[in-house]
Amino acid sequence: MKKIFDYLLSAVYLLYFGLILVIFHLGQVVAYNVFGRKAQKTVVDWLNASITFGWLLTGSTVRFRNRHHLPTDRPIIFVANHQSMFDIPPIIWFLRRHWPTFVSKIELAKGIPSISYNLRKSGAALINRKDGKQAVVEIARLAKLIQSENHSAVIFPEGTRSATGTMRPFAVGGVSTLLKRAPKALVVPIAIDGTGRFNPKGVFPLRSFTRMTFTVLSPIEPADQPIEEVVKRAEEAIRGVKSYEL
Template sequence: MKKIIDYLLSLLYAIHFGVTLLVFHVIQVVAYKIFGPKAHKKSVDYLNFSLNFGLYLTGASITFRQSEPLPDHRPIIFIANHQSMFDISALFWFLRKYHPRFVSKIELAHGIPSISYNLRKSKAAIIDRKDGKKALVEIARLGKLIHDEKSAAVIFPEGTRTASGNMKTFQPGGVATLLKRAPDALIVPVAINGTGKMNPKGLFPLRSFTNLSWTVLPGIEPTGKNLDDVLSEAHEAIRKELKFH
Protein backbone atom coordinates (compact mmCIF):
# COMPACT_ATOMS: atom_id res chain seq x y z
CA MET A 1 0.00 0.00 0.00
CA LYS A 2 2.84 2.40 0.86
CA LYS A 3 4.42 1.85 -2.56
CA ILE A 4 1.15 2.71 -4.28
CA ILE A 5 0.92 5.92 -2.25
CA ASP A 6 4.54 6.73 -3.16
CA TYR A 7 3.75 6.41 -6.87
CA LEU A 8 0.55 8.44 -6.69
CA LEU A 9 2.06 11.30 -4.70
CA SER A 10 5.23 11.22 -6.79
CA LEU A 11 3.13 11.61 -9.93
CA LEU A 12 1.37 14.58 -8.36
CA TYR A 13 4.66 16.23 -7.49
CA ALA A 14 6.17 15.41 -10.89
CA ILE A 15 3.32 17.31 -12.54
CA HIS A 16 3.84 20.21 -10.16
CA PHE A 17 7.60 20.11 -10.80
CA GLY A 18 7.24 20.16 -14.58
CA VAL A 19 4.62 22.90 -14.65
CA THR A 20 6.67 25.02 -12.26
CA LEU A 21 9.78 24.79 -14.44
CA LEU A 22 7.87 25.69 -17.60
CA VAL A 23 5.89 28.58 -16.10
CA PHE A 24 8.86 30.11 -14.29
CA HIS A 25 11.07 29.78 -17.35
CA VAL A 26 8.78 32.23 -19.11
CA ILE A 27 8.59 34.45 -16.01
CA GLN A 28 12.39 34.50 -15.72
CA VAL A 29 12.93 35.47 -19.35
CA VAL A 30 10.39 38.29 -19.13
CA ALA A 31 11.76 39.47 -15.78
CA TYR A 32 15.37 39.50 -16.96
CA LYS A 33 14.86 41.04 -20.39
CA ILE A 34 12.32 43.69 -19.39
CA PHE A 35 12.98 44.47 -15.73
CA GLY A 36 16.60 43.39 -15.22
CA PRO A 37 18.65 41.22 -12.84
CA LYS A 38 16.88 42.24 -9.62
CA ALA A 39 13.49 41.21 -10.98
CA HIS A 40 15.03 38.03 -12.34
CA LYS A 41 16.45 37.21 -8.91
CA LYS A 42 13.02 37.70 -7.34
CA SER A 43 11.45 35.36 -9.89
CA VAL A 44 14.09 32.72 -9.10
CA ASP A 45 13.33 33.05 -5.39
CA TYR A 46 9.71 32.13 -6.00
CA LEU A 47 10.62 29.41 -8.48
CA ASN A 48 12.53 27.72 -5.67
CA PHE A 49 9.78 28.42 -3.16
CA SER A 50 7.42 26.49 -5.42
CA LEU A 51 9.84 23.62 -6.07
CA ASN A 52 10.66 23.25 -2.38
CA PHE A 53 7.27 23.60 -0.72
CA GLY A 54 5.65 21.62 -3.50
CA LEU A 55 7.20 18.64 -1.72
CA TYR A 56 4.33 18.94 0.76
CA LEU A 57 2.36 17.20 -1.99
CA THR A 58 4.34 14.06 -1.13
CA GLY A 59 3.54 14.40 2.56
CA ALA A 60 7.09 15.54 3.34
CA SER A 61 7.89 17.65 6.39
CA ILE A 62 10.23 20.58 5.76
CA THR A 63 12.30 22.13 8.54
CA PHE A 64 14.80 24.98 8.37
CA ARG A 65 16.96 25.94 11.33
CA GLN A 66 19.62 28.62 11.73
CA SER A 67 21.89 28.37 14.75
CA GLU A 68 22.86 32.04 14.90
CA PRO A 69 22.53 35.29 12.91
CA LEU A 70 24.84 35.73 9.94
CA PRO A 71 26.50 38.97 8.85
CA ASP A 72 24.67 41.04 6.24
CA HIS A 73 27.66 42.92 4.80
CA ARG A 74 30.25 40.23 4.39
CA PRO A 75 30.75 37.49 1.78
CA ILE A 76 29.68 34.03 2.91
CA ILE A 77 30.72 30.63 1.61
CA PHE A 78 28.06 28.07 2.50
CA ILE A 79 29.51 24.54 2.63
CA ALA A 80 26.91 21.77 2.55
CA ASN A 81 26.71 18.02 2.31
CA HIS A 82 24.93 16.87 -0.85
CA GLN A 83 22.28 14.15 -0.84
CA SER A 84 20.08 14.88 -3.85
CA MET A 85 18.93 17.50 -6.34
CA PHE A 86 16.25 18.53 -3.84
CA ASP A 87 18.95 20.05 -1.63
CA ILE A 88 19.20 23.08 -3.88
CA SER A 89 15.75 24.67 -4.07
CA ALA A 90 15.53 24.91 -0.27
CA LEU A 91 18.97 26.52 -0.05
CA PHE A 92 17.96 29.05 -2.70
CA TRP A 93 14.76 29.94 -0.84
CA PHE A 94 15.89 29.88 2.79
CA LEU A 95 19.16 31.71 2.06
CA ARG A 96 17.71 34.15 -0.49
CA LYS A 97 18.64 37.12 1.69
CA TYR A 98 22.32 36.42 0.94
CA HIS A 99 21.85 36.06 -2.85
CA PRO A 100 23.46 32.61 -3.06
CA ARG A 101 25.11 31.42 -6.27
CA PHE A 102 26.03 27.80 -6.73
CA VAL A 103 29.04 25.98 -8.04
CA SER A 104 27.31 23.77 -10.61
CA LYS A 105 28.32 21.23 -13.22
CA ILE A 106 28.16 22.34 -16.85
CA GLU A 107 25.62 19.64 -17.78
CA LEU A 108 22.91 21.58 -15.91
CA ALA A 109 23.52 24.82 -17.82
CA HIS A 110 21.63 23.72 -20.94
CA GLY A 111 18.39 21.94 -21.76
CA ILE A 112 16.50 22.23 -18.45
CA PRO A 113 13.70 24.84 -18.35
CA SER A 114 14.14 27.48 -15.62
CA ILE A 115 17.19 25.83 -14.05
CA SER A 116 19.58 26.21 -16.98
CA TYR A 117 18.45 29.77 -17.68
CA ASN A 118 18.97 30.77 -14.06
CA LEU A 119 22.45 29.24 -13.89
CA ARG A 120 23.53 31.23 -16.93
CA LYS A 121 21.93 34.54 -15.96
CA SER A 122 22.62 34.50 -12.21
CA LYS A 123 26.42 34.37 -12.72
CA ALA A 124 26.73 31.01 -11.00
CA ALA A 125 30.01 29.15 -11.38
CA ILE A 126 29.39 26.63 -14.16
CA ILE A 127 32.24 24.13 -14.22
CA ASP A 128 33.36 21.37 -16.54
CA ARG A 129 34.82 18.62 -14.37
CA LYS A 130 36.86 17.42 -17.33
CA ASP A 131 38.71 20.74 -17.50
CA GLY A 132 40.10 21.48 -14.06
CA LYS A 133 41.92 24.65 -15.09
CA LYS A 134 38.83 26.32 -16.53
CA ALA A 135 36.77 25.14 -13.56
CA LEU A 136 39.09 26.94 -11.15
CA VAL A 137 38.96 30.10 -13.27
CA GLU A 138 35.16 30.00 -13.12
CA ILE A 139 35.13 29.45 -9.35
CA ALA A 140 37.62 32.30 -8.94
CA ARG A 141 35.25 34.57 -10.89
CA LEU A 142 32.47 33.66 -8.47
CA GLY A 143 34.76 34.34 -5.52
CA LYS A 144 35.47 37.85 -6.77
CA LEU A 145 31.77 38.42 -7.38
CA ILE A 146 30.73 37.54 -3.84
CA HIS A 147 33.62 39.63 -2.51
CA ASP A 148 32.52 42.68 -4.49
CA GLU A 149 28.81 42.25 -3.77
CA LYS A 150 29.12 40.94 -0.20
CA SER A 151 26.88 38.07 -1.25
CA ALA A 152 27.18 34.29 -0.97
CA ALA A 153 28.41 31.19 -2.75
CA VAL A 154 27.19 27.65 -2.11
CA ILE A 155 29.49 24.72 -2.72
CA PHE A 156 29.20 20.97 -2.15
CA PRO A 157 32.81 19.98 -1.42
CA GLU A 158 32.09 16.25 -1.44
CA GLY A 159 32.03 16.67 -5.22
CA THR A 160 29.10 14.30 -5.71
CA ARG A 161 25.85 13.26 -4.10
CA THR A 162 25.82 10.82 -1.19
CA ALA A 163 22.20 9.77 -0.80
CA SER A 164 23.02 7.37 2.05
CA GLY A 165 24.01 10.24 4.33
CA ASN A 166 27.50 8.79 4.81
CA MET A 167 29.55 11.86 3.97
CA LYS A 168 32.65 11.76 1.82
CA THR A 169 35.79 13.76 2.53
CA PHE A 170 35.56 17.44 1.63
CA GLN A 171 37.79 18.39 -1.28
CA PRO A 172 39.66 21.68 -0.70
CA GLY A 173 40.13 22.95 -4.26
CA GLY A 174 36.89 24.86 -4.81
CA VAL A 175 36.75 26.38 -1.34
CA ALA A 176 40.40 27.41 -1.53
CA THR A 177 39.79 29.18 -4.84
CA LEU A 178 36.74 31.02 -3.49
CA LEU A 179 38.73 32.16 -0.43
CA LYS A 180 41.60 33.45 -2.54
CA ARG A 181 39.23 35.89 -4.25
CA ALA A 182 37.06 36.52 -1.19
CA PRO A 183 39.57 36.35 1.69
CA ASP A 184 37.19 38.05 4.13
CA ALA A 185 34.45 35.44 3.60
CA LEU A 186 32.88 33.56 6.50
CA ILE A 187 32.64 29.78 6.12
CA VAL A 188 29.19 28.53 7.11
CA PRO A 189 28.40 24.77 7.22
CA VAL A 190 24.90 23.60 6.29
CA ALA A 191 23.63 20.15 7.24
CA ILE A 192 21.07 18.67 4.84
CA ASN A 193 19.14 15.62 5.97
CA GLY A 194 16.49 13.40 4.41
CA THR A 195 16.59 14.39 0.76
CA GLY A 196 18.63 11.34 -0.22
CA LYS A 197 16.23 9.06 1.63
CA MET A 198 13.31 10.70 -0.16
CA ASN A 199 14.59 10.01 -3.68
CA PRO A 200 17.04 7.10 -3.71
CA LYS A 201 16.08 6.32 -7.33
CA GLY A 202 15.81 9.85 -8.72
CA LEU A 203 12.72 11.97 -9.30
CA PHE A 204 10.34 9.02 -9.55
CA PRO A 205 9.15 7.51 -7.37
CA LEU A 206 9.77 9.61 -4.28
CA ARG A 207 9.30 8.18 -0.82
CA SER A 208 6.30 9.89 0.70
CA PHE A 209 6.11 11.33 4.23
CA THR A 210 9.87 11.89 4.53
CA ASN A 211 11.32 14.28 7.11
CA LEU A 212 13.54 16.86 5.40
CA SER A 213 15.73 19.38 7.18
CA TRP A 214 18.27 22.11 6.41
CA THR A 215 20.31 23.36 9.36
CA VAL A 216 22.64 26.37 9.11
CA LEU A 217 25.39 25.81 11.66
CA PRO A 218 27.65 28.40 13.35
CA GLY A 219 30.09 30.14 11.05
CA ILE A 220 33.80 29.34 11.02
CA GLU A 221 36.38 32.12 10.76
CA PRO A 222 39.00 30.92 8.25
CA THR A 223 41.48 33.75 8.82
CA GLY A 224 44.76 32.45 10.22
CA LYS A 225 43.69 28.82 9.97
CA ASN A 226 44.83 26.00 7.73
CA LEU A 227 42.14 25.30 5.13
CA ASP A 228 42.22 21.57 5.78
CA ASP A 229 41.47 22.28 9.44
CA VAL A 230 38.57 24.56 8.48
CA LEU A 231 37.09 21.93 6.18
CA SER A 232 37.59 19.24 8.81
CA GLU A 233 35.76 21.41 11.35
CA ALA A 234 32.90 22.03 8.90
CA HIS A 235 32.71 18.33 8.00
CA GLU A 236 32.58 17.31 11.66
CA ALA A 237 29.91 19.91 12.49
CA ILE A 238 27.69 18.64 9.67
CA ARG A 239 28.33 15.00 10.56
CA LYS A 240 27.31 15.58 14.18
CA GLU A 241 24.15 17.37 13.11
CA LEU A 242 23.17 14.52 10.78
CA LYS A 243 23.86 11.95 13.50
CA PHE A 244 21.73 13.95 15.94
CA HIS A 245 18.77 13.66 13.59
Protein backbone atom coordinates in the same frame (compact mmCIF):
# COMPACT_ATOMS: atom_id res chain seq x y z
CA MET B 1 0.80 0.18 0.32
CA LYS B 2 3.68 2.61 0.87
CA LYS B 3 4.96 1.97 -2.67
CA ILE B 4 1.52 2.74 -4.07
CA PHE B 5 1.57 6.09 -2.28
CA ASP B 6 5.09 6.71 -3.57
CA TYR B 7 4.04 6.24 -7.19
CA LEU B 8 0.75 8.11 -6.97
CA LEU B 9 2.01 11.10 -5.00
CA SER B 10 5.21 11.28 -7.05
CA ALA B 11 3.16 11.51 -10.22
CA VAL B 12 1.13 14.36 -8.76
CA TYR B 13 4.23 16.22 -7.58
CA LEU B 14 6.19 15.76 -10.79
CA LEU B 15 3.31 17.13 -12.85
CA TYR B 16 3.27 20.12 -10.52
CA PHE B 17 7.08 20.38 -10.65
CA GLY B 18 7.18 20.36 -14.44
CA LEU B 19 4.42 22.95 -14.67
CA ILE B 20 6.09 25.44 -12.33
CA LEU B 21 9.44 25.02 -14.10
CA VAL B 22 7.83 26.11 -17.35
CA ILE B 23 5.79 28.95 -15.80
CA PHE B 24 8.72 30.36 -13.82
CA HIS B 25 11.04 29.99 -16.81
CA LEU B 26 8.84 32.40 -18.73
CA GLY B 27 8.69 34.64 -15.67
CA GLN B 28 12.47 34.72 -15.42
CA VAL B 29 12.93 35.59 -19.08
CA VAL B 30 10.50 38.49 -18.85
CA ALA B 31 11.88 39.71 -15.53
CA TYR B 32 15.50 39.60 -16.66
CA ASN B 33 15.00 41.23 -20.03
CA VAL B 34 12.55 43.91 -18.86
CA PHE B 35 13.55 44.67 -15.28
CA GLY B 36 17.04 43.18 -14.84
CA ARG B 37 18.87 40.68 -12.69
CA LYS B 38 17.33 41.69 -9.35
CA ALA B 39 13.80 41.09 -10.64
CA GLN B 40 14.86 37.77 -12.14
CA LYS B 41 16.29 36.72 -8.77
CA THR B 42 12.96 37.47 -7.09
CA VAL B 43 11.25 35.16 -9.57
CA VAL B 44 13.88 32.49 -8.83
CA ASP B 45 13.31 32.86 -5.08
CA TRP B 46 9.61 32.17 -5.48
CA LEU B 47 10.29 29.33 -7.88
CA ASN B 48 12.33 27.62 -5.21
CA ALA B 49 9.74 28.33 -2.53
CA SER B 50 7.19 26.64 -4.80
CA ILE B 51 9.45 23.63 -5.32
CA THR B 52 10.18 23.31 -1.60
CA PHE B 53 6.65 23.66 -0.25
CA GLY B 54 5.31 21.57 -3.11
CA TRP B 55 6.85 18.59 -1.34
CA LEU B 56 3.77 18.68 0.87
CA LEU B 57 1.97 17.09 -2.09
CA THR B 58 3.95 13.92 -1.34
CA GLY B 59 3.22 14.10 2.39
CA SER B 60 6.83 15.12 2.98
CA THR B 61 8.05 17.98 5.13
CA VAL B 62 11.06 20.27 5.22
CA ARG B 63 12.51 22.07 8.23
CA PHE B 64 15.14 24.76 7.88
CA ARG B 65 16.87 25.89 11.07
CA ASN B 66 19.08 28.95 11.21
CA ARG B 67 19.72 30.38 14.64
CA HIS B 68 22.61 32.53 13.50
CA HIS B 69 22.46 36.19 12.51
CA LEU B 70 24.56 35.96 9.42
CA PRO B 71 26.08 39.17 8.06
CA THR B 72 24.98 40.79 4.83
CA ASP B 73 27.94 43.19 4.72
CA ARG B 74 30.53 40.56 3.83
CA PRO B 75 30.60 37.53 1.50
CA ILE B 76 29.68 34.08 2.79
CA ILE B 77 30.76 30.64 1.60
CA PHE B 78 28.12 28.07 2.47
CA VAL B 79 29.63 24.58 2.69
CA ALA B 80 27.16 21.69 2.68
CA ASN B 81 26.94 17.94 2.33
CA HIS B 82 25.16 16.80 -0.83
CA GLN B 83 22.40 14.18 -0.99
CA SER B 84 20.22 15.05 -3.98
CA MET B 85 19.22 17.75 -6.44
CA PHE B 86 16.57 18.75 -3.91
CA ASP B 87 19.27 20.10 -1.58
CA ILE B 88 19.23 23.32 -3.56
CA PRO B 89 15.69 24.84 -3.44
CA PRO B 90 15.47 25.33 0.36
CA ILE B 91 18.92 26.95 0.41
CA ILE B 92 17.89 29.43 -2.28
CA TRP B 93 14.59 30.25 -0.58
CA PHE B 94 15.53 30.37 3.11
CA LEU B 95 18.88 32.10 2.52
CA ARG B 96 17.62 34.40 -0.23
CA ARG B 97 18.77 37.58 1.53
CA HIS B 98 22.36 36.38 0.98
CA TRP B 99 21.96 35.86 -2.79
CA PRO B 100 23.26 32.25 -2.79
CA THR B 101 25.04 31.35 -6.02
CA PHE B 102 26.14 27.79 -6.69
CA VAL B 103 29.16 25.88 -7.87
CA SER B 104 27.47 23.54 -10.36
CA LYS B 105 28.43 21.10 -13.07
CA ILE B 106 28.27 22.69 -16.50
CA GLU B 107 25.87 20.07 -17.90
CA LEU B 108 23.01 21.57 -15.86
CA ALA B 109 23.28 24.90 -17.68
CA LYS B 110 21.39 23.53 -20.69
CA GLY B 111 18.09 21.80 -21.28
CA ILE B 112 16.25 22.26 -17.95
CA PRO B 113 13.52 24.93 -17.89
CA SER B 114 14.04 27.59 -15.20
CA ILE B 115 17.05 25.87 -13.64
CA SER B 116 19.42 26.13 -16.61
CA TYR B 117 18.38 29.71 -17.30
CA ASN B 118 19.04 30.76 -13.71
CA LEU B 119 22.44 29.07 -13.65
CA ARG B 120 23.47 31.05 -16.72
CA LYS B 121 22.13 34.39 -15.46
CA SER B 122 23.01 34.14 -11.76
CA GLY B 123 26.77 34.05 -12.19
CA ALA B 124 27.04 30.45 -11.02
CA ALA B 125 30.38 28.71 -11.40
CA LEU B 126 29.68 26.19 -14.16
CA ILE B 127 32.49 23.69 -13.95
CA ASN B 128 33.67 20.96 -16.26
CA ARG B 129 34.76 18.11 -14.00
CA LYS B 130 37.09 16.82 -16.72
CA ASP B 131 38.88 20.16 -17.03
CA GLY B 132 40.54 21.17 -13.77
CA LYS B 133 41.86 24.47 -15.11
CA GLN B 134 38.45 25.55 -16.34
CA ALA B 135 36.89 24.64 -12.99
CA VAL B 136 39.40 26.77 -11.07
CA VAL B 137 38.82 29.74 -13.38
CA GLU B 138 35.04 29.49 -12.96
CA ILE B 139 35.19 29.18 -9.17
CA ALA B 140 37.62 32.10 -8.98
CA ARG B 141 35.24 34.20 -11.06
CA LEU B 142 32.39 33.38 -8.66
CA ALA B 143 34.60 34.26 -5.70
CA LYS B 144 35.35 37.69 -7.17
CA LEU B 145 31.62 38.21 -7.68
CA ILE B 146 30.67 37.48 -4.07
CA GLN B 147 33.64 39.52 -2.83
CA SER B 148 32.53 42.59 -4.75
CA GLU B 149 28.79 42.23 -4.09
CA ASN B 150 28.83 40.78 -0.55
CA HIS B 151 26.78 37.85 -1.81
CA SER B 152 27.26 34.16 -1.03
CA ALA B 153 28.56 31.07 -2.77
CA VAL B 154 27.31 27.55 -2.11
CA ILE B 155 29.64 24.61 -2.62
CA PHE B 156 29.28 20.87 -2.02
CA PRO B 157 32.85 19.72 -1.28
CA GLU B 158 31.99 16.02 -1.55
CA GLY B 159 31.96 16.63 -5.30
CA THR B 160 28.96 14.40 -5.96
CA ARG B 161 25.72 13.34 -4.34
CA SER B 162 25.53 10.72 -1.61
CA ALA B 163 21.91 9.60 -1.45
CA THR B 164 22.65 7.07 1.29
CA GLY B 165 23.55 9.84 3.72
CA THR B 166 27.07 8.48 4.15
CA MET B 167 29.26 11.52 3.62
CA ARG B 168 32.33 11.39 1.44
CA PRO B 169 35.46 13.26 2.54
CA PHE B 170 35.40 16.95 1.69
CA ALA B 171 37.79 18.13 -1.00
CA VAL B 172 39.70 21.30 -0.19
CA GLY B 173 40.30 22.67 -3.69
CA GLY B 174 37.02 24.49 -4.40
CA VAL B 175 36.80 26.12 -0.98
CA SER B 176 40.46 27.08 -1.23
CA THR B 177 39.90 28.88 -4.54
CA LEU B 178 36.87 30.70 -3.16
CA LEU B 179 38.72 31.89 -0.07
CA LYS B 180 41.77 33.01 -2.00
CA ARG B 181 39.65 35.23 -4.25
CA ALA B 182 37.16 36.24 -1.55
CA PRO B 183 39.39 36.71 1.50
CA LYS B 184 36.71 38.56 3.47
CA ALA B 185 34.32 35.60 3.29
CA LEU B 186 32.84 33.86 6.31
CA VAL B 187 32.53 30.06 6.03
CA VAL B 188 29.17 28.66 7.15
CA PRO B 189 28.44 24.88 7.20
CA ILE B 190 24.97 23.55 6.39
CA ALA B 191 23.93 20.03 7.42
CA ILE B 192 21.39 18.42 5.09
CA ASP B 193 19.47 15.28 5.98
CA GLY B 194 16.65 13.40 4.28
CA THR B 195 16.77 14.65 0.69
CA GLY B 196 18.62 11.49 -0.30
CA ARG B 197 15.82 9.36 1.14
CA PHE B 198 13.24 11.51 -0.65
CA ASN B 199 15.07 11.28 -3.98
CA PRO B 200 17.24 8.12 -3.81
CA LYS B 201 17.73 7.73 -7.57
CA GLY B 202 16.23 9.43 -10.56
CA VAL B 203 13.10 11.47 -9.91
CA PHE B 204 10.50 8.71 -10.00
CA PRO B 205 9.26 7.53 -7.72
CA LEU B 206 10.04 9.93 -4.92
CA ARG B 207 9.58 8.56 -1.43
CA SER B 208 6.46 9.99 0.15
CA PHE B 209 6.19 11.05 3.80
CA THR B 210 9.88 11.87 4.07
CA ARG B 211 11.20 14.26 6.67
CA MET B 212 13.91 16.59 5.37
CA THR B 213 15.99 18.86 7.56
CA PHE B 214 18.49 21.64 6.92
CA THR B 215 20.54 23.18 9.73
CA VAL B 216 22.81 26.18 9.44
CA LEU B 217 25.73 25.54 11.80
CA SER B 218 28.07 27.89 13.62
CA PRO B 219 30.03 30.14 11.25
CA ILE B 220 33.76 29.59 10.93
CA GLU B 221 36.05 32.60 10.76
CA PRO B 222 38.77 31.52 8.30
CA ALA B 223 41.23 34.32 9.07
CA ASP B 224 44.67 33.11 10.17
CA GLN B 225 43.74 29.42 9.72
CA PRO B 226 45.03 27.00 7.10
CA ILE B 227 42.31 26.37 4.55
CA GLU B 228 42.62 22.63 5.18
CA GLU B 229 41.69 23.24 8.81
CA VAL B 230 38.71 25.38 7.86
CA VAL B 231 37.35 22.67 5.55
CA LYS B 232 38.02 19.99 8.17
CA ARG B 233 36.12 21.96 10.81
CA ALA B 234 33.16 22.41 8.46
CA GLU B 235 33.11 18.70 7.60
CA GLU B 236 33.33 17.65 11.24
CA ALA B 237 30.55 20.03 12.21
CA ILE B 238 28.24 18.56 9.56
CA ARG B 239 29.18 14.98 10.47
CA GLY B 240 28.36 15.79 14.09
CA VAL B 241 24.69 16.46 13.29
CA LYS B 242 22.66 13.30 13.76
CA SER B 243 19.72 12.42 11.56
CA TYR B 244 16.32 13.56 12.84
CA GLU B 245 17.92 15.64 15.58
CA LEU B 246 18.26 18.84 13.55
